[in-house]
Amino acid sequence: MPIEFETPKPIAQTQFVLKTVAEEMMRSKSRYFDEHEHEIPWDYIEFMHTAMKAMGVGSLAPKEKGNGHDGDEKKEKRPPIAYQVLASQIEALAWGDVGFYLVTPGGGLGAAAVQAAGTPEQRAKFLARFAEEKPTFAAMCMTEAGAGSDTASIRTRAILDEKTNEWVLNGEKIFVTGGDKSFTEYEKLGKGFIVVWASIDPSAGRAGMRAFVIEAGTPGVRVTKLEHKLGIRVSDTASISLVDARVPFDHILGSPTVEKTTTGFKGAMATFDATRPLVAASGLGVARAALEFLKEKLTEHGVQVRYGLPRQKLTNIEREVIDMEIMLKSAWLMVIKAVWMADNRKPNALESSMSKVKAGDVGTKITQKVVEILGPLGYSREFLAEKWFRDAKITDIYEGTGQINRLVVARQILDYSGKDLR
Amino acid sequence: MYSFDPTEEQQMLVEAVNKYAVNDLRVAARDAEENHELPGKLVSKGWELGLLQASIPEAYGGFGERSAVTGVLAVEEMAFGDLAGTLAVMTPSLFATPILLAGTEEQKQEYLPKVIEGDWAPYTAALIEYAFDFDPNDLKTTATLRDEEYLLNGEKAFVLFAKDAEMLLVYANLDGKTQGFIVPRDAAGLSISDECEKLMSLNALPMYRVKLDSVKVPAANRLGGASGMDFEPVLASMRLAAASAAVGVANAAFEYSKNYAKEREAFGVKIAQKQAIAFMLAEMRTEIEASRLLNWEAAWKLDQNHDDAATEAYLAFTGAADMAMMVTDRAVQILGGHGYIREHPVEMWMRNGRGFAMFTGLAIV
Ligand SMILES: Cc1cc2nc3c(=O)[nH]c(=O)nc-3n(C[C@H](O)[C@H](O)[C@H](O)COP(=O)(O)OP(=O)(O)OC[C@H]3O[C@@H](n4cnc5c(N)ncnc54)[C@H](O)[C@@H]3O)c2cc1C
DSSP: OOSEEOOOHHHHHHHHHHHHHIIIIIIHHHHHHHHSTTOOOHHHHHHHHHHHHHTTOOOSSOOOTTSSSOOOGGGGGSOOOHHHHHHHHHHHHHHHHHHHHHTOSBOHHHHHHHHHHSOHHHHHHHHGGGGSSSOOBEEEEOOBTTBSSOGGGOOOEEEEETTTTEEEEEEEEEEEETHHHHHSOOTTSOOOEEEEEEESOGGGGGGGEEEEEEETTOTTEEEEEEOOOSSOTTSOEEEEEEEEEEEEGGGBOSOSSOOSSOHHHHHHHHHHHHHHHHHHHHHHHHHHHHHHHHHHHHHHTTOOOOTTSOGGGSOHHHHHHHHHHHHHHHHHHHHHHHHHHHHTTOOOHHHHHHHHHHHHHHHHHHHHHHHHHHTHHHHSTTSSHHHHHHHHGGGGTSSSOHHHHHHHHHHHHHTOOTTTOO | OEEOOOOHHHHHHHHHHHHHIIIIIHHHHHHHHHHTOOOHHHHHHHHTTOTTGGGSOGGGTOSSOOOHHHHHHHHHHHHHHOHHHHHHHHHHHHHHHHHHHHOOHHHHHHHHHHHHHSSOOOOEEEOOOSSTTOOTTSOSSEEEEETTEEEEEEEEEEEETGGGOSEEEEEEEETTEEEEEEEETTOTTEEEOSSOOOOSSOTTSOEEEEEEEEEEEEGGGBTTGGGOOOHHHHHHHHHHHHHHHHHHHHHHHHHHHHHHHHHOEETTEEGGGSHHHHHHHHHHHHHHHHHHHHHHHHHHHHHTTOTTHHHHHHHHHHHHHHHHHHHHHHHHHHHGGGGGSTTSTHHHHHHHHHHGGGOTTSOOO
């Protein structure tokens, strides 16, 4: 297909619904949950679960092609757009409230890890639950107190107990998004899981890293803390401790043997290639919310942005607004290109990380500018601009900080390994 | 649907342009800049790639159809070689493309074959004016209707190849709107400066001031005839040409400084292995991509006649001008003192880079 920028129909058709959801179910509660950290937005969770079931989407995780969901052979010819749809939905929900978006039931990063690193059998086994009766969550646990950006230095260990053929895990994970809802067994929720990254052979470094699916309620695993945060407060961020936690043998994602290769680590990285543009999309949703709010306020106060004038004739506010629009539009196109590549199975490590670098920058810059330009209105908790400023900052931190993504981009363009450029 | 794949034809074209850009334009660029002259053969070789010819239908002597998307792809690739050379090769488009977009049937019949059927010939256009607040939509050069004729008064700047031009397309303010007028170079009242413009870059290009002192233009020579023209898509196409040239020049600076950084050693490692350098390169690459995609989308919208195509082209242009300044500046920085020396091309690209903000009117896709 030639170069084209027509919003695909399946995306255009859902935009209106998502906007209504964003306004009715998210925006109206944004302030309340920002000020009541650790309360759970049950209405939203149940509404979203019902709505997604009605629309035939069991999970926000993209469906694998040909996993039996639609045996419609005729549709095969149409270009795949699952990731594009997903990115657009996430952007639209994050426009409503990025914290709420993170509390949308479905597989989240946990399911994404199963998708990227699991076998087809594992995908079938672990991902089916998201289409069932009760809303269900999954989370991904990589970060530890001593290992954030430097994922290869995680200390959590998995040892095979040959007698029972079970993996035994020990370690402490922190900053697990949705960790509580995925692991703690709530009445209103289905049984979730967490994906825990651990080493099966610390002497092998990256090659020894594997991901394990741990079912909610597994003995030995405990949620030990819920963080208090700058923003996205409605989303729980959990610490999870594992003490002799026993996990069935086939819950290891991918290969159970340590080869000289780094497939385990590559599994983690493949997850990031898939999820980085999606996180970027969520950051851009917040940025769009802030920019639209600013433009509304400017219009109310009779300030017109005169597009088309040369820079030197514009007022400062006009320049700022125009610059923000340029940033936002181009960042969005970078996200779309990265997910379009994922849909078409083109390697997208470079584009994926570039989209995250850009969205991290743009999300923080725009929300910071909007608060500044709105002055007291921006700073006041009467409006949501100040909240979006706090919410947006996370985009530049999780799924690889801005610096880590710059490293990934730099290594790609320079053809360097992690050793060449640390 | 979204798609980022150029067509096979576009890919072939881009490859051909790339060869010319790298093997011809880039090689000649430094001497051309220093000697204030582009070899004629160089320009005619670029003309033979047939970019303009392929954008004009057979009925008017061409062999294709105009596509802004193809245009931005080609301009970016050519500017990767050298900006001055690119602007020279594309100068006849400044005259022909607006006629194609906004001319009457008679105007197309009369002028388009003349421009494209032979060798490269200096048909040109005059838009820019020498004022700090120059605004293409608010020109100081005026057109007034008197006795079925238009009188043009004012002064134009940076007019490419004016001295040798056969014809000029002069833009003037008619009742608050920018309109185009086809004027022969020898029209009474039209005078061209003896000396070329002296600019911070583009020294290889002959550009002139053009004075218009009650130049009489027959009504039939108003672009679009009696009802005139819609300047908006023409301006958008000019802005996109500047924006895609900006991406091409930025990409040249990025590639050059990247390769340099992989060779140059300091403190026992390649400088590219230092994050301070590597992060600059990562950001340069990221911002180039951002601009490129915005250009593509704006061009696609222009081809589709989208309502917001002109705004999008304006945004793409404004963003690309900033991006090119940032990227070319960093390229010089990455080469350090060597970047400041005219043996390396990065200082020239940095001078180009500052110009894009004022280059609207020097090229069109
Ligand atoms: C709200 C929230 C939710 C999260 N959700 C999850 C989750 O669901 N699952 C999960 O596993 N993790 C999650 N994280 C963790 C997140 O991914 C990490 O915080 C992040 O990767 C950074 O790690 P760190 O905090 O240890 O910072 P550090 O790694 O200590 O980094 C500190 C600073 O040093 C910089 N830095 C580090 N290494 C380099 C380098 N090589 N070169 C240049 N600069 C460098 C970083 O960019 C940063 O600026 C979450 C974090 C937060 C705050």
